[in-house]
Amino acid sequence: MPLDLISETLSEDPVARRLLDGLGRAGDEDDDGAYETALRLALVARLLSSRPGKAENQADELQKWRLKRVTAYVEEHIGRALPLSELARIAGLSRMYFAARFRAATGMRPHDYVVRRRIERAKDLLVRTDDTLAFIAMDVGFQTQAHFTTVFKKVVGHTPGRWRSINRPMV
Structure with missing residues (x-):
């Protein structure tokens, strides 16, 4: 991640700013560096999670081939009950993971x-x-x-x- 993007993220993200501030004060603690290490890990995780780009969108949304498989299945079997567990099975995912990814991809819950x-x-x-x-x-x-x-x-x-x-x- 380029430095300008890191500084932009830090200036816009109050959580990242607080983690950085805590890191500056962490040297005063007498805890064998565990607190400082935890703050560093939390800051890195925050910076990585705020990265813009294609990978973030792909992680949030259902993969296109899975979405096509589910929508085709819905069209083919529209006249009968289509429980979430069945749609998730067609996508090859767990129920809750499928529901979250489907909503991210389509803007609506599978039932809707x-x-x-x-x-x-x-x-x-x-x-x-x-x-x-x-x-x-x-x-x-x-x-x-x-x-x-x-x-x-x-x-x-x-x-x-x-x-x-x-x-x-x-x-």
């Missing part, structure tokens, strides 16, 4: 992503077919029409029936 995809699929079916709302609800993975209607209205702003009447092309 699945719900949005279900609503998008339902909107397509509402416009293209004459299927009943109950059939569409089941087809896109909702357990009941009532739950489908509640979620649809929350996400879209209209009930499915109202949305269909507004958006369906006239024949």
